[in-house]
Amino acid sequence: MGNAQAEDEATLFEREMKEFWIQFKISYGTEQSNQTSALTDLCKETVEALSEKWSKKLKEEDVMIDKIQEYKNEILQQSKYIAEKEEQLTEIKSKLNQEEEQQQNLTDIIQELKEELMKKMEIKSSKNKAAKEKVEQVSKITTLFKEHLGLEMRRIHDEQLQFIFRHIDHKDPDKPYMCTLSINEQGDYEVISCTPPLDCIAELQLKLRETNNFSAFVANIRKAFTALSYKQSA
Numbered sequence: 702m703g704n705a706q707a708e709d710e711a712t713l714f715e716r717e718m719k720e721f722w723i724q725f726k727i728s729y730g731t732e733q734s735n736q737t738s739a740l741t742d743l744c745k746e747t748v749e750a751l752s753e754k755w756s757k758k759l760k761e762e763d764v765m766i767d768k769i770q771e772y773k774n775e776i777l778q779q780s781k782y783i784a785e786k787e788e789q790l791t792e793i794k795s796k797l798n799q800e801e802e803q804q805q806n807l808t809d810i811i812q813e814l815k816e817e818l819m820k821k822m823e824i825k826s827s828k829n830k831a832a833k834e835k836v837e838q839v840s841k842i843t844t845l846f847k848e849h850l851g852l853e854m855r856r857i858h859d860e861q862l863q864f865i866f867r868h869i870d871h872k873d874p875d876k877p878y879m880c881t882l883s884i885n886e887q888g889d890y891e892v893i894s895c896t897p898p899l900d901c902i903a904e905l906q907l908k909l910r911e912t913n914n915f916s917a918f919v920a921n922i923r924k925a926f927t928a929l930s931y932k933q934s935a
Contacts, residue, residue, distance in 0.1 A: 828884075828886070828888045831884075831888050838915060851866065851867040851868035851869075851874075852864060852865070852866055852867075852919065852923070853865040853867070857881070858883075860883055860884055861881055861882070861883040861893060862881070862882050862883070863879060863880070863881045863882075864879065864880045864881075864882065864919065864922065865877045865878070865879050866878040866879070866880075866922070866923055866926055869923070869926050869927050869930050870930045870934070871930075871934075872934065878896070878897070878926040878930075879894070879895070879896045880892065880894070880895045880896075880902075880922050881893040881894045881895075889910050890906065890909050890910055890915075890918075891906065892905075892906045897926075897929060899922075899925045899926070899929065901925055902925075905918060905921050905922060905925070908921075
């Protein structure tokens with residue numbers, strides 16, 4: 702009977718140990734399952750948080766990249782604008798330099814024209830003075846020639862002088878013999894007309910220019926008209 706009781710106690714202990722292990726396993730499995738589920742949820746939440754965080758960060762970086770690209774484009778446009786303005790400024794400077802050069806050339810030309818005009822005016826003034834002196838010289842001897850040689854002088858067409866000789870043709874003392882004289886642009890005496898024509902008029906004009914002896918010229922003209930009159934009367 703004692704053996705039976707010991708056997709029952711051993712069986713009971715074994716059964717209790719089995720139940721304990723079963724309960725332990727159940728309890729441990731449930732705890733492990735709960736822990737695993739909790740870890741899974743935590744991991745899921747962490748992943749979602751990280752995903753949201755990195756997604757937001759990536760979006761911010763995309764925005765930043767877009768901004769950087771926008772700034773680059775804007776800087777490029779500004780660079781093009783500045784380059785265009787610099788080119789325009791260079792063209793304007795070039796035009797201004799050309800205009801300044803043209804203005805300087807024009808100023809030089811005007812100065813040259815002024816100097817040339819002054820020289821021409823001086824030359825003209827000198828010629829006018831010489832012509833006036835010659836006319837005055839001729840006028841002084843007008844009375845003398847008229848009284849002694851039957852010579853009359855007239856001023857016609859501004860600076861032209863007309864000499865009218867009389868008392869040449871003994872058959873017609875009042876018959877006029879005329880010679881018109883002027884002073885050309887070079888300041889020299891020049892015979893404009895001679896009536897009646899004289900073959901020696903060119904020679905007498907040349908001699909007058911060489912000697913500037915006006916009295917001798919008038920005397921020689923009278924002699925030539927006298928010789929012509931005697932020739933025509935013969």
